[in-house]
Amino acid sequence: MAITKETVEYVTHLARIELEPKELEKLSRQLQGIVEFIDKLSGLNIKDVLPMSHALPINNVLRDDLPRESLPVQKALLNAPAKEGSFFVVPKIIE
Amino acid sequence: MELNTLTAHELIDLLKTKEVACDRIAASLETRIKGIDSKVKAYVRLDKQKEFKNSGAPKPGSSSLEGIPVSIKDNICTDGLYTECCSKILTGFKPPYDATVIRKLKDAGASILESKTNMDEFAFGSSTENSYFGPTHNPWNLDCVPGGSSGGSAAAVAADEAILALGSDTGGSIRQPASFCSVVGLKPTYGRVSRYGLIAFASSLDQIGPITKDVTDSALLMNVISGYDPFDSTSVNTPVPDYTKSLGKDIKGIRVGIPKEYFIEGLDKEVKNILEEAIQELKKQGVQSEEISLPHTEYAVPVYYIIATAEASSNLARFDGVQYGFRANESTRANLIEMYKKTREGGFGEEAKRRIILGTFALSHGYYDAYYLRALKVRTLIQEDFDKVFKDFDCIITPTSPTPAFKIGERMEDPLKMYLSDIYTISSNLAGIPAISVPCGFTKAGLPVGLQILAKPFNEEILFKVAHAYEQRTAWHKMKPKI
Numbered sequence: 001m002a003i004t005k006e007t008v009e010y011v012t013h014l015a016r017i018e019l020e021p022k023e024l025e026k027l028s029r030q031l032q033g034i035v036e037f038i039d040k041l042s043g044l045n046i047k048d049v050l051p052m053s054h055a056l057p058i059n060n061v062l063r064d065d066l067p068r069e070s071l072p073v074q075k076a077l078l079n080a081p082a083k084e085g086s087f088f089v090v091p092k093i094i095e
Numbered sequence: 096m097e098l099n100t101l102t103a104h105e106l107i108d109l110l111k112t113k114e115v116a117c118d119r120i121a122a123s124l125e126t127r128i129k130g131i132d133s134k135v136k137a138y139v140r141l142d143k144q145k146e147f148k149n150s151g152a153p154k155p156g157s158s159s160l161e162g163i164p165v166s167i168k169d170n171i172c173t174d175g176l177y178t179e180c181c182s183k184i185l186t187g188f189k190p191p192y193d194a195t196v197i198r199k200l201k202d203a204g205a206s207i208l209e210s211k212t213n214m215d216e217f218a219f220g221s222s223t224e225n226s227y228f229g230p231t232h233n234p235w236n237l238d239c240v241p242g243g244s245s246g247g248s249a250a251a252v253a254a255d256e257a258i259l260a261l262g263s264d265t266g267g268s269i270r271q272p273a274s275f276c277s278v279v280g281l282k283p284t285y286g287r288v289s290r291y292g293l294i295a296f297a298s299s300l301d302q303i304g305p306i307t308k309d310v311t312d313s314a315l316l317m318n319v320i321s322g323y324d325p326f327d328s329t330s331v332n333t334p335v336p337d338y339t340k341s342l343g344k345d346i347k348g349i350r351v352g353i354p355k356e357y358f359i360e361g362l363d364k365e366v367k368n369i370l371e372e373a374i375q376e377l378k379k380q381g382v383q384s385e386e387i388s389l390p391h392t393e394y395a396v397p398v399y400y401i402i403a404t405a406e407a408s409s410n411l412a413r414f415d416g417v418q419y420g421f422r423a424n425e426s427t428r429a430n431l432i433e434m435y436k437k438t439r440e441g442g443f444g445e446e447a448k449r450r451i452i453l454g455t456f457a458l459s460h461g462y463y464d465a466y467y468l469r470a471l472k473v474r475t476l477i478q479e480d481f482d483k484v485f486k487d488f489d490c491i492i493t494p495t496s497p498t499p500a501f502k503i504g505e506r507m508e509d510p511l512k513m514y515l516s517d518i519y520t521i522s523s524n525l526a527g528i529p530a531i532s533v534p535c536g537f538t539k540a541g542l543p544v545g546l547q548i549l550a551k552p553f554n555e556e557i558l559f560k561v562a563h564a565y566e567q568r569t570a571w572h573k574m575k576p577k578i
Contacts, residue, residue: 003456007456010459011459014459015408015451015452015455016435016436017439017448018436018437018440019440023448027448027449027452030449031453031456033510033511034453034514037400037511038397038400038466038470040394040397041397041473044394046472046473046476049473051468051472052474052478053299053471055285055286055299055525055527056331058329061328063325071191076191078189079418080418081417081421082422088418090417091429091431091433
């Protein structure tokens with residue numbers, strides 16, 4: 001299928017990545033090539049095949065709900081680009 | 096004697112007889128790193144961290160690596176030590192905890208090198224050129240790439256700048272650089288080694304594994320890092336055998352499949368000849384080899400680049416300038432969405448952006464069924480190919496990579512060509528099976544070639560058995576690069 005610049009613009013918005021127009025154009029071109037390559041899969045008959053999300057025959061792994069020590073707040077904040085007291089600081093989100 | 100050139104098992108023997116002390120091993124590594132790493136660039140942040148973090152005596156009951164230094168890839172969390180995935184977006188990140196594998200190494204008495212090994216940003220790549228810190232150079236030819244994404248670990252081991260190293264493998268990132276650098280690299284069965292503390296690329300494919308100078312060291316390191324971990328819900332609770340017991344065994348009668356789909360167009364002639372000689376050597380030791388078919392091989396790369404990028408786009412959503420790492424400067428007064436966008440624009444490298452956007456595309460409304468869901472179904476077919484073969488065969492042998500190491504810069508402008516360098520390694524990640532790469536020769540230009548062995552899930556023992564038997568009859572693993 002054809003990858004238009006609009007598709008790439010839409011997807012970059014979903015991915016929360018800003019791109020310079022020049023970068024966007026280059027990426028659209030490269031994605032077109034990659035998508036043509038992965039379109040190879042469309043020729044396969046997969047009607048009765050079940051999807052495989054991972055390699056192990058395990059699911060719904062549960063553990064006992066026991067309280068245990070967690071990361072102290074100050075340690076969790078050590079790497080924050082902006083913090084105040086016991087909080088991460090982000091731009092205002094509610095007017 | 097240069098201690099840094101020895102293997103871990105040789106050093107363990109010397110330590111036992113008290114012929115050397117731990118600090119002399121560390122000192123000899125340090126001298127080597129100071130001497131040549133400006134050329135190889137296997138480590139990052141050497142300016143800031145040159146020390147070894149000694150953990151002291153091993154805990155009773157754990158297999159001992161007492162006094163043995165281990166080098167760690169930059170995407171495995173080490174408490175208080177830079178762990179930046181070689182990405183600008185994680186600059187300055189020092190994890191507040193140890194990955195399970197690091198805790199296990201410390202419990203075994205190993206010491207952790209403070210400088211981490213170089214890698215493609217977030218393990219996105221096959222050449223270590225996508226590192227924020229610049230590329231690593233192949234010790235066998237400094238103009239060539241070491242492979243990737245664990246290129247720093249493989250180059251450090253090959254150049255005797257490391258005794259043991261850990262890498263991670265999502266589509267070949269341990270085995271392909273091991274093959275390019277003439278060292279031993281193992282990707283364990285999915286679920287064999289805990290992923291807790293491995294910064295996730297594609298959660299259904301990632302595994303941590305050893306990169307070592309020989310097969311014995313690989314088994315030793317696997318003894319320490321394997322096993323069930325309640326912190327990783329995909330780790331499997333099956334007993335860990337003593338892998339060193341698989342060494343030195345007779346391989347007569349072992350049934351080996353050679354997949355015809357791996358010996359076609361695109362495979363370098365020299366690599367093909369070297370591999371055929373290696374198979375002959377194994378036949379001399381009594382293995383029975385036969386041509387087999389893995390009919391869906393040609394679909395592995397497209398399936399991988401849908402699934403791996405889809406999972407990556409989701410895993411990397413956490414890098415948004417809030418909890419850690421880089422935040423775009425000009426965004427402090429902007430709104431939240433703008434801050435995310437500017438931070439991710441400035442913080443991710445080109446390949447990371449490409450993969451996140453491709454993965455987002457494959458998961459987005461309207462394309463999900465055509466790409467992501469379809470890829471999951473074809474993944475089933477790829478796993479079934481292996482299941483069928485392993486009914487009649489003990490292992491499969493292939494080249495690790497279709498070509499020897501390529502020149503730095505050669506494939507950077509052509510992502511598709513770069514992706515195809517993983518064509519022989521990707522299937523085992525998709526199927527979740529273990530695979531090892533061992534040195535099996537050199538091209539006329541002096542570049543290493545690797546032999547890959549694959550086996551059934553949780554059957555690492557057969558890999559060690561065959562790889563060790565081959566290693567005993569050859570001297571490739573003893574060759575050292577001149578730097």
